[in-house]
Amino acid sequence: MSLLRRAAEDLFPGYFALVMATGALSIAVLLLGFPRVARALLVFNIAAYATLWVLVLTRLVCFPGKLLGDLVDHERGPGFFTLVAGTCVLGTQLLVVGHAPDTALWLWGLGILLWVVVMYGFFAAVMVRARKPSIASGINGAWLIAAVATQSVAVLGASIGGFIDIGIAARFFSLVMFLIGCMLYLSIITLIFYRLTFVHLTKDEFTPPYWINMGAVAITTLAGSTLILHGGSGDLIRELMPFLKGFTLFFWAAATWWIPLLVILMIWRHGVRRRRLSYDPQFWGMVFPLAMYTTGTYQLAQALELPFLLVIPEVFVFIALAAWGCTLVAAARHLWSRLTLAG
Secondary structure, three states, X not given: XXXXXXXXXXXXXXXXXXXXXXXXXXXXXXXXXXXXXXXXXXXXXXXXXXXXXXXXHHHHHHOHHHHHHHHOOOOOHHHHHHHHHHHHHHHHHHHHXXXXXXXXXXHHHHHHHHHHHHHHHHHHHHHHOXXXXXXXXXXXXXXXXXXXXXXHHHHHHHHHHOXXXXXXXXXXXXXXXXXXXXXXXXXXXXXXXXXXXXXOOOOOOOOHHHHHHHHHHHHHHHHHHHHHHHOOOOHHHHHHHHHHHHHHHHHHHHHHHHHHHHHHHHHHHHHHOOXXXXXXXXXXXXXXXXXXXXXXXXXXXXXXXXXXXXXXXXXXXXXXXXXXXXXXXXXXXXXXXXXXXXX
């Protein structure tokens, strides 16, 4: 119990990015023909999700003040959106890999509830704060997890619609969540782009969550593609289909544009500025975009009937697997060293 309390006390709020990254990767490898790997990742992800919830609930009971303090913090608060995204990504993984639509439906309901609590709790808190940080210290790529969380709800809802009949109202809700996610991305990325281009940036300030700049539009691509493929045949979806296809392609193009720039900035951080490469739980926020771009591009190729795009996920899936494996090994070594020190 003492070890559990110590682990929960200062738990990084964004640790559910581990679940997000693993779920997105599992779906990607399944789509690209590796079902055994996909099922193994599903088992791992269920265990990781359950463990993280134990830590979160322990923190809520034992350290409610610290948890609430993190929620209303400009820097750490956005990490709570990973609870929403992790829940919905796991639900999609259970649906696609585990063929468990009933469980996925329950997780969708939980994801919607968490979305309401975190979305309005965080944004209301930071808006009414008396003292606010500067844009240089107050915003980073993690803020875009708000858009990721919203799109994860849309993806799971639209995906469930491809397995069972959830009704026109639920399909409409998934479409609305897709549009809200687009609004959040376009609003937040403007501030982030301003921060990156007009405010001094140090090697310590360019952190892995900036990869969410790409990951947010990658999951938006997946959400739009899933709506096109499984959104139903109602009059509204038919009327919006040209808009959906164009908007989805727009966000995929944006995701693709970000990749070379982020690679260059990583080389600048670790190669030019010599920032030591060591484990940080925020690195899961870098693995997730790579896996999501793989899945999103594959589904876009299916939705828009562009088979030549499939060469991209066929390459990216191995990059995502390598990134996931390296981060997992680093996390295991970090955990082992902490346990050794605690012992």
